[in-house]
Amino acid sequence: MGSDVEIRRPWDIQKAVITALFLREMKTRFGVYNLGYFWAILEPAAVIIVFWAMFGLRMRKHLPGIDYPMFLMTGMVSWRLFASLVSRSLPAMKSNQGLFIYRQVKPIDSLISRMLVECLVYFFVFISFVAAGYFLGYDIRVANIPALIASFAGVILFGFFVGLGGSLASYYSDTIPRVINLCMRPMFYSSGIFFVVATVPDKFRWMLLLNPMLQWNELVRASYFATYSADLVNPLYIGAWLLGSSYASLWFYMKLKEKIIAS
Template sequence: MTEAALNSRSDPAQPQSNAPIPPVVRPVAGSAALPARAIGWTSARAVLALMLREMGSRYGRTPGGYVWAVLEPLGYVVILSLAFSLLFRSPSLGTSFVLFYATGYLPFIQYQNVSHEVARSLRFSRALMSYPVVSWIDAVLARFILNALTTLFVAVLLMTLILSFVDTRGLLDFGPILLAFALASMGGLGVGLVNCALIGLVPVWEQLWNIISRPLFLGSAILYTFEDLPTMVSDFLWFNPLVHVSGLMRRGVYSTYDASYVSLIYTFGVAMILVAFGLLLMRRFSRKILNDM
């Protein structure tokens, strides 16, 4: 190179070449470098996409679709009502067996469906977990929101149908009714998160939990009221949060039923402890669970 060319490169006062200088581009280190607003919008889109995918796979391929989601609990309540009407003259509350068992069974299936589906969130959405925009929390939220809203919608339809044929002789209190379904959903989310982690870490836990949880239907005050039980049994079942949920539901439907044993603090506290514990387990072991599937 000539001396003039060397001087032009080393002297900043000399005019430079007209060729554009490319800007320095730094690599983005994952989603942490994205704005919080962008992360939230991406997560919301992922949750909505997962919800639509599950709606199509669960109900879109079945003849009747969502009709079966309504007919199944309705048939169960009707069968219970017919069976117990042959044994007893009247239910523990009111005069309608159908209404009495519906008030206990509908919050129970709200808990059961949410916990069952949340526990299998990673298994259902495993194929999409390889995409960086889809995380385990998106899969959990999608299943929780969809199944909670679906079961609540079914419960509203069934209660409307039952109340159109049954005279309640009182006004419904929607506050306790909605609170009962909210507590059932939160309890189902907590149990589902814990089971999602445990099933991923110890696959045999799924069979064990199915065996352990079978008596839960009989111990959740669905077929009876809390006051019908002997003191020794009721003192033990009081620690089952679903007993409080069914009592809260019946307080809203039957204006004369007080359900003084219901503790909102206890029920909400148990649900939040389970949710927090489940989130800790999932945050710690979600990558291991996905790798082992």
């Protein structure tokens, strides 16, 4: 006798859970604000305008063939994507703790759903800025679209794994997420968002290049602008950061998963 019970594969169950969490995150994040999705565009746009006003004239000679607002846009979107992934991931597990009583919901699902929200939001932010650049008469042509996608994918994975590690560490100490958030400010100013790292004197440049987000920004810009060079990027260095953060956070997650569900 045949059974009418439908057997769902684990992937189908996880996909359904992540979709439900994704929709919940979208409603929670944007549903209560009057500006809604526009706030995600207005905030980085305001920062771009400020830096453009401060450094626009000075940077022209260092960026032949590149419009400075577009230079700012690529760095700002890349940074905001990384920073948002980290900051939104840090409290993700604790804020969704009540859902873990359902065995279908895994702790990492809460981070994956937030990652998807950030990717969707900043995809539209990026498209909006490119469209604005077009209407303002700037050169918006992308030199290497596959390389640009790969560069942003690296930023996304790096932000996700840093956020995952920080979220797990918060179960040991509430201080760790605060330390991570505190480190974001110096990382912001040293990520090359509003300056060309090649113009920095050698005795200071090596310190800036220790910031992996500066090197990811360089890759994003070299992919977007045909005349921009990423010669200062060390693929082994940022690869080590990416692999190290992924291995450490996933190992940490497997060790703590059952404890998080039971807590």
